[in-house]
Amino acid sequence: MKSFVMGIDFGSTTAKTVILDLKGRVVASxxxxxxxxxxxxxxxxxxxxxEEAGLSQADVGRVVSTGYGRRMIDxxxxxxxxxxxxxxxxxxxxxxxxxxxxxxxxxxxxIAVDSNGxxxxxxxxxxxxxxxGKFLEVLARAMEIKLEDMGAIALQAEETLKISSMCAxxxxxxxxSLLAEGKTKPNVxxxxxxxxxxxxxxxxxxxxxxxxxxxxxGVAKNPAAxxxxxxxxxxxxxxxxxxxxxxxxxxALLALDDYRAEHKKELALAEDDDVDQxxxxxxxxxxxxxxxxxxxxxxxxxxxxxxxxxxxxLWKRVQSHI
Amino acid sequence: xxxxxxxxxxxxxxxxxxxAGGLVNDYWNMVWRAKAEGKLICWYEGSAINPxxxxxxxxxxxxxxxxxMLAARHQEGPAQQxxxxxxxxxxxxxxxxxxxxxxxxxxxxxxxxxxxVSNAPDDSDLASKLPPPDMIISAYAxxxxxxxxxxxxxxxxxxxxxxxNVSIPWIWGSKKDARYLHGRExxxxxxxxxxxxxDMVKFxxxxxxxxxxxxxxxxxxxxxxxxxxxxxxxxxxxxxRPAPASFFDWVVSIAPINNLPxxxxxxxxxxxxxxxxxxxxxxxxxxxxxxxxxLFFDGIMNWNKxxxxxxxxxxxxxxxxxxxxxxxxxxxxxxxxxxxxxxxGMAQNYLICPNNHSAPILIDLIMDLCRKYEVDGMVIHxxxxxxxxxxPQFLIADAAxxxxxxxxxxxxxxxxxxxxxxxxxxxxxxxxxLESIDARRMVAA
Numbered sequence: 127m128k129s130f131v132m133g134i135d136f137g138s139t140t141a142k143t144v145i146l147d148l149k150g151r152v153v154a155s156x157x158x159x160x161x162x163x164x165x166x167x168x169x170x171x172x173x174x175x176x177e178e179a180g181l182s183q184a185d186v187g188r189v190v191s192t193g194y195g196r197r198m199i200d201x202x203x204x205x206x207x208x209x210x211x212x213x214x215x216x217x218x219x220x221x222x223x224x225x226x227x228x229x230x231x232x233x234x235x236x237i238a239v240d241s242n243g244x245x246x247x248x249x250x251x252x253x254x255x256x257x258x259g260k261f262l263e264v265l266a267r268a269m270e271i272k273l274e275d276m277g278a279i280a281l282q283a284e285e286t287l288k289i290s291s292m293c294a295x296x297x298x299x300x301x302x303s304l305l306a307e308g309k310t311k312p313n314v315x316x317x318x319x320x321x322x323x324x325x326x327x328x329x330x331x332x333x334x335x336x337x338x339x340x341x342x343x344g345v346a347k348n349p350a351a352x353x354x355x356x357x358x359x360x361x362x363x364x365x366x367x368x369x370x371x372x373x374x375x376x377x378a379l380l381a382l383d384d385y386r387a388e389h390k391k392e393l394a395l396a397e398d399d400d401v402d403q404x405x406x407x408x409x410x411x412x413x414x415x416x417x418x419x420x421x422x423x424x425x426x427x428x429x430x431x432x433x434x435x436x437x438x439x440l441w442k443r444v445q446s447h448i
Numbered sequence: 449x450x451x452x453x454x455x456x457x458x459x460x461x462x463x464x465x466x467x468a469g470g471l472v473n474d475y476w477n478m479v480w481r482a483k484a485e486g487k488l489i490c491w492y493e494g495s496a497i498n499p500x501x502x503x504x505x506x507x508x509x510x511x512x513x514x515x516x517m518l519a520a521r522h523q524e525g526p527a528q529q530x531x532x533x534x535x536x537x538x539x540x541x542x543x544x545x546x547x548x549x550x551x552x553x554x555x556x557x558x559x560x561x562x563x564x565v566s567n568a569p570d571d572s573d574l575a576s577k578l579p580p581p582d583m584i585i586s587a588y589a590x591x592x593x594x595x596x597x598x599x600x601x602x603x604x605x606x607x608x609x610x611x612x613n614v615s616i617p618w619i620w621g622s623k624k625d626a627r628y629l630h631g632r633e634x635x636x637x638x639x640x641x642x643x644x645x646x647d648m649v650k651f652x653x654x655x656x657x658x659x660x661x662x663x664x665x666x667x668x669x670x671x672x673x674x675x676x677x678x679x680x681x682x683x684x685x686x687x688x689r690p691a692p693a694s695f696f697d698w699v700v701s702i703a704p705i706n707n708l709p710x711x712x713x714x715x716x717x718x719x720x721x722x723x724x725x726x727x728x729x730x731x732x733x734x735x736x737x738x739x740x741x742x743l744f745f746d747g748i749m750n751w752n753k754x755x756x757x758x759x760x761x762x763x764x765x766x767x768x769x770x771x772x773x774x775x776x777x778x779x780x781x782x783x784x785x786x787x788x789x790x791x792x793g794m795a796q797n798y799l800i801c802p803n804n805h806s807a808p809i810l811i812d813l814i815m816d817l818c819r820k821y822e823v824d825g826m827v828i829h830x831x832x833x834x835x836x837x838x839x840p841q842f843l844i845a846d847a848a849x850x851x852x853x854x855x856x857x858x859x860x861x862x863x864x865x866x867x868x869x870x871x872x873x874x875x876x877x878x879x880x881x882l883e884s885i886d887a888r889r890m891v892a893a
Contacts, residue, residue, distance in 0.1 A: 194872070209880035210887070244891065245884040247849055247856070250877060332842060 127389050128187030130179070133378025134172065134202065135211065135371070136195035139231030139259060140344065141171035142374040145179050145186070146382055148393070154179035155371050168199065188385035190377040194232065206380055208373055209237055209248050212342055215376030217243040219366035220340040225333070227326060227355065227363070228372065229345035231259040236329040238336060249332035251325065259344050261297065262351075265318055268298045269311055276315055280350035283316025285309070290321075297321070315350065323354035330359070340364045342372035456763030457737045462693050464724040465700045467717055475708050476517065482507035483579040488655060491581040493543075493597060494588030495616065495798040496779065499672060499710050500645070501585075503665040504652050509578065510707040511597065512863075515546035518574055519751035519864035527553060527575035528865065536600075542833045542865040544597040550578040551604040580605060583655050585648060587614035589801040591836045612651040614644045616798055621806040628809055629781070629800070641795035668710040669794070670787035676779040678718035679705055682725040683775060687821055690734025691769040692725045695745045696758035697735060698774035705778045736767040741882055744818050745771035746844055747829030748837050752866040760874070764882055770821040772814060776802035807840050811847045818852055824885050827878060828858040832868040857881035 130153065135142040141164075145154040156174035160167020176182060183201060191202035192211035199205070208228070216226040217239055226237040238246040251258065266273045287309060289300050297318070304314045322345070339361060345351050346369035356363050366372065386393060482489055490501050493511040501508040518524040527549030532538065534552050536545050553576035584601060588594025595613060602609045617637050625631040649660045679701065686693050701721060704714045728734070743761070745768045750757065761768050779785070781800060785793035802810065818826070826848045830838045845856040857877040862868035 206883055207876050207880040209876070210883040244887050245855070245880070248880060248884075249858070250873075332845070 127392050128185060128385075130181060130186050131378055131381035131385050132172075132175070132186045132189045132201075133211070133215075133374045133376065133381055134168070134189065134191045134193075134196075134199060135208070135373035135377060136168055136191060136193040136199060137208075137231055137373070138194045138233075139263075140370065141168045141193075141195075142371045143171045143175035144371055144374040144378040145175050145181065146378045148382065148386065150379070150382055152375070152378075154181075155368065155374065157370050165198075168195070172201070188381040188388075190381040190384070192373050192377045204380070204384065206377065208233075209235060209245060209250075211373045211376030211380065213237045213239050213245045213248075213376065214243070214379050215372035215374070216340050216342050216366070218375060218379055219342075219372060220338070220364050222338050223340040223364065224336045225330070225339045226372075227330070227339060227341045227346075228343040229258060229322070229326070229341075229351070230343040230373075231263075234258050234326060234329065234343075234345075236326070236333050238333040247333040249329045251329065261322070262318070262345065262348070264298055265301055265315075268301055269305070269314070271311065277319070277348035277350040279312050280315035280319045281353060282312035285313040285316075286320075287313050287317035288320075289314075289317045316354075319348075319350040319354045320358075322351055323358040326355055327358045335359070337361050338364055340366065342366060342369040344370050346370075456759075457765060459694065459696065459758040459762035460733070460735050460737055461700075461758065462697045462721060462724055462735070464717075464720040465697055467720065468700055468704050471708050471713060471717065472517070472703050475703075478709075479507055479509055479579065480577050488582045489579050490583045490585055491598075491601060492585045492587060493547075493594050494586070494591060495614070495801070496706050497585060497587050497614075497645075497648070497798075498707055499665060499668045499794075500649065500652065502710055503661050503668055504656050504658070506583075506652065506656065507579075508707070509581070511547040512543040513703065513707045514550060514578060515543045515864045516749075516751040518546060518550075519866075520754060521574070522752060523574050524752070524864050526573050530556075530575065534604075538865070538867075539833060541591075541593045541597070542862050544593055544600070545833075546575075546864050548597070548600055548604065550575045551580070551601050554578055554580055555604060581609055583651075584609050584611045585614065585651075586611060587616060587648075587798065589616040589798060590618065590803040593836075610651075610655075612648055614641065614648055614798075616641055616801075616804065619799060619805050619809070621809045626809075628805075628813060629784075629796070634799075637799055638792060638796045641799060642792045645791050645795055666787055666790060669785055669790035671710050671712065671715050672705075672779055673782045673785045673787060675705055675714045675718045676782035676785075678715070678722045679778075680780070680782070682718065682722040683770075685722075685725050685729050686735075686769050688729045689742075689822075690732070690736065690739035691742065691767045691821075692728030692733060692735060693721075694735035694758065694761075695768035695771040695774055696754060696761075697721075698771070699749050699754055702774070702778060734767065736762045736765060738765045739767045740765035741767065741825065741885060742821060742823045743768045744814070744821070744823045744826040744848075745773070745829065746814070746826060746841060747771075747861075748773050748831050748834055748863050750829065750831075750861045750866065750869055751864050753861070753869065761878075764878060766878070766882065768827070769823065770817050772802050772817075775817055776800075776813060803836050803839075807843050810840060811844055814844055815847060815851055818848065818854070823854065825854050825881050826856040827881070828856060830858055830860045832860055832862045833865065834863055855881045855884045 129148055131146050133144045141158045141160060143156045144152060147153050154175040156171045158167045158171035189202045191199045191205045192208050196205040212228045213226055217223055224239055228235050233251050235248060235250045237248045240246045262276060263273055266276055287304060289297050301314055341363045346365055352363055487507045489507045491509045498508040518527060524546050527546045530552045531545045531549035536548055557576045584598045586595050586598040598611055602611055623631055623633055626633055653660050704717050743766050779797050781797055784796045828841050828845060830841055848854050848856050859874040859877050860868060
């Protein structure tokens with residue numbers, strides 16, 4: 127039995143990798159920027175995470191992938207959609223969350239999760255890239271500013287302008303027109319971020335507004351986007367420490383579930399202290415995650431073989447946990 | 449769910465529906481010959497008024513059906529290009545755009561008028577083969593584009609084509625006594641449409657110069673009624689697990705009930721389909737080899753993607769067992785038709801086009817179907833250029849979640865313009881929905 131599992135989020139503009147130990151602790155994570163679904167970016171992300179953990183691929187027992195390129199990854203044993211993985215990762219990062227807003231490079235999605243941490247309903251942007259990271263990239267280029275500076279500049283806005291177009295290309299035209307009229311970059315950028323918030327609010331309307339709200343994805347690192355979404359929502363938005371890795375974390379947690387289910391006998395024979403800790407993880411999936419834990423716990427009674435006789439007392443303790 | 453399946457399961461389509469392909473080919477060949485045979489030709493959209501025309505020996509061309517046929521054969525491009533060249537924008541209903549492109553192509557080749565079209569297709573193209581109309585009848589429920597489409601068609605032909613309009617009112621369903629097929633509004637609307645159909649018959653008599661052959665219409669409507677009963681009986685059998693036929697089998701069977709020549713052939717067709725479905729139920733044979741999920745499909749078909757989508761859902765082990773488009777349309781209330789006096793029942797079937805109900809009635813009907821067929825989820829096709837069908841879809845999705853507790857998934861596409869469809873969007877949304885269903889099943893286990 128191996129001691130680690132891996133989750134990979136092969137997105138449209140970045141590749142993210144998270145490695146967990148079998149207790150659900152994050153031992154390494156990596157975010158690599160790249161071109162569109164780039165194999166080099168993927169390799170860099172996996173290599174970066176393995177290096178940080180001091181591991182090789184052979185030390186990893188299960189790999190689950192997600193993201194646009196999820197089917198292209200040779201090392202992945204299984205793949206799941208971004209919806210499932212982001213919901214799982216976001217709830218693990220913020221256990222009380224009931225609404226997940228994820229704005230990535232190519233799409234934006236809103237996921238309502240129930241008290242078990244399961245996907246209750248979701249909505250994604252249509253084919254249009256408006257309101258996504260790509261939308262911001264296009265506009266950053268048009269305005270000749272760095273993507274990472276956009277949020278801070280937008281927060282300096284003093285005038286309320288309006289970007290009405292739903293199309294990234296036409297929005298670029300609108301932005302250029304506003305600049306040509308002499309509007310300042312902060313004011314134009316304020317309007318751009320308000321437009322993103324408006325689009326996001328439309329998606330939220332489709333799944334139902336509820337809280338607490340957590341925001342993941344690369345755009346969560348943009349303070350103006352978060353500010354305007356909070357304004358539009360009328361409620362605070364919780365930001366995890368590392369919002370870009372939520373999908374990879376969710377994938378890693380699914381890999382952990384899968385690997386632990388496959389090796390439940392070995393895990394049940396582990397030392398008492400370890401079992402205590404393991405069951406603590408199983409109840410919570412990952413530190414602090416309550417909801418998905420119930421799903422894992424309810425699966426446990428489907429174990430067909432009785433526990434080994436010498437571990438009967440231990441098994442009772444395990445059952446008391448679940 | 450691991451979707452990286454090495455050999456995905458294939459759709460187990462009904463064998464009997466292959467007969468429909470031959471019937472469809474025969475019908476279009478008849479249409480293409482009609483002008484040479486000296487027949488009057490009527491173009492119409494929307495409601496299935498074809499029995500009125502067929503009875504009077506008028507060749508009928510259903511605009512959506514012609515556009516759908518081109519799309520299904522992947523030959524819609526030249527017609528759509530011709531329409532766009534003429535100035536009909538991409539956001540216009542793609543049924544209308546494709547059909548107007550056929551009209552423009554036909555006119556260009558005939559050199560009857562200066563349409564200003566460039567790069568129009570040649571005679572060998574199916575778009576330009578569509579014979580021009582001698583009359584147009586507009587009888588469209590719910591769709592405001594329909595009447596404008598007919599007006600535009602008339603303009604393409606130099607405003608020389610007579611048009612008859614049948615107004616089919618929206619069913620508001622807002623009065624206290626209003627229910628499906630019930631209430632004062634329903635009774636009044638039924639009679640209102642029936643009166644107009646009688647006027648339409650006078651219009652037909654004026655065009656043919658002959659008394660209307662009512663006996664022939666009565667005989668044909670008896671055949672429509674029987675074909676519809678057999679179709680519905682076969683559909684009902686798909687409540688079985690596994691479902692013996694899928695939404696896509698019923699899509700393939702739309703033409704025989706909706707616009708192919710009425711006669712013993714369509715009764716025989718649906719009898720054969722019904723018998724195959726019954727045999728499958730007996731044998732426990734499913735439309736999807738390993739039925740794991742049962743889905744409702746809301747939305748019009750992507751006609752360029754019928755086979756593609758059937759295989760896609762089968763690969764997910766998802767049986768699309770029921771849909772608004774197939775199960776709530778196309779002579780779906782045969783009991784309303786009295787073969788001896790069919791006009792009122794025909795009017796009523798035109799009125800209950802699935803988009804012509806107010807949302808509460810529409811949603812109740814859909815929820816009933818979801819319960820009846822025990823679906824696990826709903827996949828919603830938001831047709832980019834048919835907002836009439838798309839308008840209530842957020843409400844339908846909301847009702848499915850709140851009333852039935854089932855997951856929904858929406859993707860954008862179109863009826864005949866495949867440029868609005870993006871495969872990855874559908875894949876992500878459907879896979880996410882199925883993963884969610886899996887997770888809930890695990891919790892419930």
